[in-house]
Amino acid sequence: MSQEALSLNEYSSESPQNVRENVRQQLSNDIENFLKNGGNVQRVENNVRADPPKKPSMNYGSTPI
Numbered sequence: 001m002s003q004e005a006l007s008l009n010e011y012s013s014e015s016p017q018n019v020r021e022n023v024r025q026q027l028s029n030d031i032e033n034f035l036k037n038g039g040n041v042q043r044v045e046n047n048v049r050a051d052p053p054k055k056p057s058m059n060y061g062s063t064p065i
Contacts, residue, residue: 014022035041 031041
């Protein structure tokens with residue numbers, strides 16, 4: 001979110017529903033500004049991972065006592 005985005009602590013006296021609506025509105029504004037400034041949003045397939053799972057290492061008991 002942008003630096004202008006308000007933290008949840010600033011909404012502590014408001015109801016959770018109002019807090020969520022304010023955060024959604026700020027996020028929507030941030031996305032709109034991002035797109036206006038030449039930003040690009042890409043759709044990523046559900047099965048794509050940034051870091052694929054690694055094979056577990058079997059090093060139990062390999063260090064001396």
